[in-house]
Amino acid sequence: MKNLSWFQKLIFIVNLGAAIGLVIASFSSSFEPQQSALFYLAGLTYPLFLLFNIFFILYWAYQRKLVFIISMIACLMGSSNFKSLIAFNSKPKQQETPTFKIMSFNVRLFNKYGWLEKDHVDKKIIEYIKTESPDIIAFQEFINITRENLNYIKEVKKLGYKYYTLEPRNGKYTKHNFFGLITFSKHKIANWGVAYQNPESLRKTISLYTDIVINEKTIRVYNTHFNSIRFIPEDYEFVENIADNDEEEAIKKSKNILNKVMISARKRQSEVDFVKSHMDASPHSIIMLGDFNEPPYSYAYPQFTAFLEDPFLKYGFGIGTTYDGISTIPGLRLDYILHSKDLISTSFYIGPSQLSDHRPIISNFLIEE
Secondary structure, eight states, X not given: OTTSOHHHHHHHHHHHHHHHHHHHXXXXXXXXXXXXXXXXXXXXXXXXXXXXXXXXXXXHHHTTOTTHHHHHHHHHHXXXXXXXXXXXXXXXXXXXXXXXXXXXXXXXXXXXXXXXXXXXXXHHHHHHHXXXXXXXXXXXXXXXXXXXXXXXXXXHHTTTOOEEEEOOBTTBOOTTEEEEEEEEESSOEEEEEEEEEXXXXXXXXXXXXXXXXXXXXXXXXXXXXXXXXXXXXXXXXXXXXXXXXXXXXXXXXXXXXXXHHHHHHHHXXXXXXXXXXXXXXXXXXXXXXXXOSSOTTSSHHXXXXXXXXXXXXXXXXXXXXXXXXXXXXXXXXXXXXXXXXXXXXXXXXXXXXXXXXXXXXXXXXXXXX
């Protein structure tokens, strides 16, 4: 400190605050949202504090001052979060022919209400599925309204998906008028059921499991959609144009948004705990797919990666953006493919961004003979 100028001492104080903020954010995912709202919200700031500390490392290194160690230590303490956030793999060469391909895709009602200002988005989604031709597809926010001639189940079945399971309503199928989770398969389905239903939710089924037989091996596929924040159009508009609001209005709207974030986080915690408990009793190897509505440095992701593997970390590159719904918060990875450690993934990649607010994610797997 003696060798620092008054300006550098001021920078050091800011650096120290950023380092403390990064450490708190790094360990926030260890706390349950129902226990501590502040820790959960702090965890969401991890990427921001990470960038600050990387800047300070570079700044002090350029100044040839050893105080860069403070930010270096803070970054190392949060290394597990960093590893889940960014992958550094070059495009892998697939060494063996995969046994099957799997996809997860939140299709956002096939753009029924025209959120994307593009024509024939639904047809483009069906064409994309035809091109990729995965063996198994887990859809979230799927709709089927035959009275409006929106029979997407029929369209997907035409592509060779003989088997499917969908979210039950009142204990029975309602495939003619349906919204929610649906899993299609080219392979035989041996069993299916609900991993967790929330009676208070409009979209009651949170996770649907399907036992699929591939090469005489049964794999339990979980199609999951955890609770969303349920922003209304005005919330998105505020977040994307926050600088245009006066101070009083900005504070009011910010409090409302933070309240929605925390209510959603607490609900997701209950859903995560129930689904995790259901997985613990699974007699089969697991592949989990779906929209978590949380980034990997929040509560849900580490609960499952404690016993499941993430092929993005092995084959992906960069931050793996899967959600483009908020332009002012880029780089969100909310969609995941996770699998039991006894299964062998051979690739992972992310599909195009022009079909939904979420991007499809795809992974290939190998079943050894």
